Amino acid sequence: MTNAGKSATFWENHYSRLDDQWGTRPNAVLKDLVTALTTAPGTALDLGCGHGGDAIWLATHGWDVTAVDVAQTALDRVAAGARATGVSDRVHPARHDLAESFPEGQFDLVSAAYFHTPVDIPRALVLHRAAQAVAPGGLLIVVEHASVAPWSWQAGQDVRFPTPAESLAALHLGDGWQTERCHAPQRTATGPQGQIATVTDNVLALRRTP
Ligand SMILES: C[S@@+](CC[C@H](N)C(=O)[O-])C[C@H]1O[C@@H](n2cnc3c(N)ncnc32)[C@H](O)[C@@H]1O
Numbered sequence: 001m002t003n004a005g006k007s008a009t010f011w012e013n014h015y016s017r018l019d020d021q022w023g024t025r026p027n028a029v030l031k032d033l034v035t036a037l038t039t040a041p042g043t044a045l046d047l048g049c050g051h052g053g054d055a056i057w058l059a060t061h062g063w064d065v066t067a068v069d070v071a072q073t074a075l076d077r078v079a080a081g082a083r084a085t086g087v088s089d090r091v092h093p094a095r096h097d098l099a100e101s102f103p104e105g106q107f108d109l110v111s112a113a114y115f116h117t118p119v120d121i122p123r124a125l126v127l128h129r130a131a132q133a134v135a136p137g138g139l140l141i142v143v144e145h146a147s148v149a150p151w152s153w154q155a156g157q158d159v160r161f162p163t164p165a166e167s168l169a170a171l172h173l174g175d176g177w178q179t180e181r182c183h184a185p186q187r188t189a190t191g192p193q194g195q196i197a198t199v200t201d202n203v204l205a206l207r208r209t210p
Contacts, residue, residue: 007070007097007117008071008097010117010119011069011070011074011117012071014071015074018051018192019192020077021051022051022192023052024053024077026053026056026058027113029143029203030111030113030141030143033139033180033203034058034109037181037205037207038109041061041062041064042063042107042138043108044063044064044108044111045109045110046058046066046067047068047111047112047115048068048069048070048112048114048115048117049093050069050074051078052067052074052078052081052082052091052093054113055082055091056085059082059091063109064092066092066094067091067093067094068093068095069095070097070098072095079091098121098129099126102133106133107133107134107138108134108137109141110133110140111141112126112127112141112143112144113141113143114144115142115144116145118153127142130142131177131206131208134208137209138208139180139207140171140207140208141205141206142202142204143201143204144167145161145199146161146184146200146202147161147200149199150191150195150197151191151195163184163202164184164202164203167202167204168182171204176209177208177209178207179204179206182203183202186198186199186200187199
C-alpha cells in the first residue's frame with residue numbers, strides 16, 4: 001500500500017470508530033488567534049479539518065471555508081454539521097491526501113491545527129505549501145502538539161518536539177512574512193474519555209506582507 005493509501009485507511013478507521021461529536025467544537029487557540037489577528041472574514045483553508053470544529057466556527061463568523069481532510073467520513077460529518085448550523089453555503093469539504101495533492105488558489109487564512117499523523121508523510125513540505133497558499137496580507141496559523149497527552153498514540157514514547165522557533169524555521173518562509181505569534185503556551189485539554197491534562201502547543205501565526 002502507498003503512504004497515500006495508508007493515510008486514508010488509518011484516518012477512515014479512526015473516524016469510523018470515533019464519536020461523531022468529538023472535535024466538533026473549535027480549537028480555543030484558533031478562535032483566539034483569529035479574533036485577535038483578523039479584522040474581517042474572507043476565504044479560509046482548514047488543513048486536516050477532522051470533524052470541522054474550526055471550519056464551522058469560522059463559517060459562522062463569516063469566513064468562506066475550504067475544509068480539507070483525507071478521511072471522507074470526517075468530511076461527510078463536516079458537511080452535516082455545516083447544514084445543521086446553517087452555514088453549508090460557506091463550508092466546502094474537499095478530500096485531499098495533502099501529501100499528494102493540494103487545493104488550488106490563495107486564501108486569506110490558512111490553518112493547520114494539530115495536523116499530525118502517525119503515517120509517514122512529508123509534513124514539512126505540506127506546511128511549506130500551506131504558506132504558499134496564503135494571499136498577500138493573509139495569515140498562516142500552525143498549531144501543533146509540543147507535549148504528549150496521556151491519551152495520545154505517542155503516549156509512553158520518548159518524543160522530542162521541536163521548539164516553536166524550529167517549527168518556524170522548518171517552514172522555510174523566506175522574506176515577506178511578519179511573525180505575529182511564535183510561542184509554546186500550555187492549556188488544559190480533555191481526552192476522548194473525558195480525561196483532563198495540561199498540554200503544551202507550539203503556536204505559529206505568520207502574516208504574509210501585502
Ligand atoms: C490530529 S487530527 C486534527 C483534526 C483537527 N484539525 C482538530 O484540530 O481537531 C489530524 C487530521 O489530519 C487529517 N490528515 C492526516 N493526514 C492527512 C493527509 N495526508 N491529508 C489530509 N488530511 C490528513 C486526519 O484525517 C485528521 O482529521
